[in-house]
Amino acid sequence: MRATVELPLLSFWLRFCDKLIGSSEYSFGNVYFSYQEGLVVRATDGCLHGWMRVGSCEPFEGEIAIPLKLLKGFLVSESGEFLNLVLTEDEIVLSSPSEALRIKLAARRDKQVPVEHETVAWSDVPSFNRALDFVTSPLEEGDFALFGTFQKELLLFASTRTLLCLTQLKGETVKEFVFSFPYMSARHIVKALEIYGRDTRLNFGLGEALLLRTNDFTLQLCGEQASFDPRIGDFLVRGESYVLPKNFQRFVSKAAWLMPRESILRVECVKSTLRFFGGYGTVAYRAILPFECPLRFEVEFSPHKLRSALARMGSKLFLSAGDGFVKIEDSSSRTVVLRRQ
Incomplete structure (x- = not known):
């Protein structure tokens, strides 16, 4: 397999991947290259997965694991416009006009793809990220937040022992749903979307996981379907203030x-x-x-x-x-x- 990738584009998505992975688990420090109508890179923190298309390439089977630290180190101060990738059975070679990095590969693993899902709602990236950042701000590792529909509105909600946060999200609902997801991966999404920084439509899909999709990436968040406490409606009523x-x-x-x-x-x-x-x-x-x-x-x-x-x-x-x-x-x-x- 041979591929040529634009260096600025690859560097951008590697910064995005770095935020998705976070720093809590060294074992999740790899990114994974695969083929899906082009060269796709995947990153994960164990619960959250993200897929981004980074360029065109020849088809190949499976997934190739490469330490993110190696890729980032190789691209430091790299001033070229393109990076060439050559994949053989047991190694991958990354090269620019002046440098090359040769990495011996372990056995290839099966390619992971997003779960089957149906579209349940949509919003936009900045609105969702501001809302997610707010409701998860007082949480700690081990806590969970909720995202879904309540009284035909999109709502994000999280609670601790002494307080709870909630906010309505502008967008459109296709189907009623409520999904519970872990705090740590939610914070990784917030940091990654800050890197992304684009004002574009964000579609939400639900299957065994919650999916967040734009034309540029797909994020898959683990968790489980849940429900809102109906008493939340009392908090949404705007009384005398x-x-x-x-x-x-x-x-x-x-x-x-x-x-x-x-x-x-x-x-x-x-x-x-x-x-x-x-x-x-x-x-x-x-x-x-x-x-x-x-x-x-x-x-x-x-x-x-x-x-x-x-x-x-x-x-x-x-x-x-x-x-x-x-x-x-x-x-x-x-x-x-x-x-x-």
Whole structure:
């Protein structure tokens, strides 16, 4: 097999692959070349898989594993326009006008392809990535998020012990669905789509996995079909709200700076003030923020997790309260819900 690949294009997709793989599992440090109407590169973190077409080539069977680190190292400071690939039974040779890299290959593996699926919705890359970045911002390894339809709207949702995040996503629904997926791979998608950086249509397909597809790539995310708690509808109702003072974000951030990650901050709304109480060991943090609001409530939350969510919201925040919860939202429907004490 012989192929010629544009170096800028290959370098771009290798940066994309690097974000898909992440840094948590060294064993997933390979990329895989295969043939599917051209030369295709695949990357995976074990749950998330991505396929990108990087050029034209002669047909060949199976998949070829190459360490991403080797490819990236070979392309450092490479100034040519094209990279030539020559594949034999037991090695692959990559060459530019001035350099060559010869890699002995292990036995070829069966080619992996995306699972069968049906289209369930579509949106656009920037909108989806902003929403995914927001809802997963307070999560940790081992947590899961939900994506799907609720009351005929596209919704992204994630929760922790002390708060939950949700946002509606602009787009169109073809079929009702809800899919649960792991936090770590979701963050890899966020980082990869930041590299991609193009405003284009993003189609969602569902089978044994969730698929995200553009004309340039296919991402396949593991997980399982799930359902939304119908009580989420209470959080989507926009009731009477009050503009939060801008210093609210500053006090939350300061508490996160002063207190360890496992700490809890208590906030009370009483007598036209917001009162902050936090501490650990011999350290105590107190703050009072004037707030002309008739609401009365007490909430407890992780300042670190709320800071992460607030950093991805608009500068003007609205506060409202419902039965058992307090809600903070911005004008783009990004919403954080805190449980009332």
